[in-house]
Amino acid sequence: MDLFRGTTNDTEQQKVLSLDRGLFFINYKSADDSLSPPHVIVAPAEGHERRMEIILHPDETEPTLWKPNSGLVVRVNTPGTLQVQVRPRRPGGSRAAIVRVEQIQAGQTPATADQGNGMEQHTHVATEGLKVLGHVAGRGDIIVGPNAWIAGPAAPSRVEGMALEWPDRPASVDIRYAVQFANGQTGSGRMVSLGTYAGTRGRALPLTAVVLEMSGTDELKFVAEAGFLNAPTLRAVGNRVVLSGPTNREPLVGIRISIERIETAKQVATPATPRKPAGSARVRVFRSQQRQTGAAR
Template sequence: MAAGDLMVVVAERPSTLQITVRANAASGSLQAKLQIEPLNHVSVQQSATQDGDARPSLQRSMAATVPPEDLLLMAHVARRGDVFQKLGDWIGGPDAPAPIEGLQFTGSFIDGLFVEQRVLIAGDAQWTPWRPGHEFAGSRGHARSLTGFHVRLTGPLASRYRLAVEALFLGTTVIRKSGANLEFRSGAGIDPLIGVKIKLESIALRSRSVGPAAEESAMPKSALSTLNHERTRSGVRVFRASRDRVSTSA
């Protein structure tokens, strides 16, 4: 680079930048003035001051990214055609069951995060090949419903997200699973999929929203009010039921 040149560096993941100065000639000078200006709103110095290290701050920032609002789930539904819903909403389901013949994701994906899927089609013994989420998996115009589907997250950011999926097959109750690699099949192997709901969640956001206070609140306040507690030297709280609240039977 010559004097006065500018360079923009874009980091897709937490990284370090190493700069080396070399003379143009054997007797050249190594004196150089280099100015680095961060283009983001929060400077590296601010991140380091707040979090102790800029790299963990960047990782937390990336993990907190929420799915784009235009990311939709599309299902090809018998007698209805292609039905689009935002992530987290039912297509079919308990209130409007209908045979589903294919699945596809549409809209924007998060950089570094990918969804793949494969399906079981009625009458076939084998899964279809894995396909990217934005490609259709299933059948059209053949009245062949899905009897199973399998979705998974891949890519550098896959460990920072999870899928929360609910599926309903004919003659069964709703099946709920969460994780990065989820498979659903009808119990008998022939019952059609009649409802599906898929949600993409940030693990970092969920872990911050569930803390000690949330865990305690899972116990009814009325129950907590009947307990006396004390803190031991080790910091563990011991709960004892009040004697006047304990009933015995002969």
């Protein structure tokens, strides 16, 4: 997710980013002034120094990126806040820069779904570049990779907006999504395109439903999970999925999204089922069993 773009005046600019537990790459991509580029300073927010550590290149001694095509890694042990500043190199100099924060995913064995029915296998190889942004009440914007929770069972909190980015999306694939509010605020239910923020910030308006749609492929599916207040965790798989609580009014308090390649295995004999109307997307929804309060999924 890009943190900074444009602007040339000589005052510093700063972004404060809430990060979940994990590894994050701070990537100084480019600057408008290649001869005298601004520099980027990275530091934990005051009081959050013990929650994270900054990993530098062996030849560096401070968390400052002096030119484009440089970077560093932030290891977050417990959720915390990171400050990223862009400062001009000289008075009156440019501070137009592009800085990205990219989550580094831990190596995982590809998960399989529905192992007992011999029908489908899900792998994550298709969407390594997927980024999910969620605006969480009291914590701000949180950016994660595929299959990582924003808020969620271990740290439920009101989610007020979201956006998806997938720079390596296949050209034939189209993705849209929408969010809904309990009180029908402007924008509720409106489908937006990839990269567009849907929701609000700082208005105490939690989401009550999320709709994800994908077209242009039969090989990829959404695999999404969501937690709604006082409700079991919801899981949905398909080209079009709808995530909402039992009454469609419960606040969203956690979500994770991935787009996975579906490999069809040799099918076993199964009883005939009624044919669905032409053009309908198959959606499989699972609700997990109630777990003890505070237990992580």
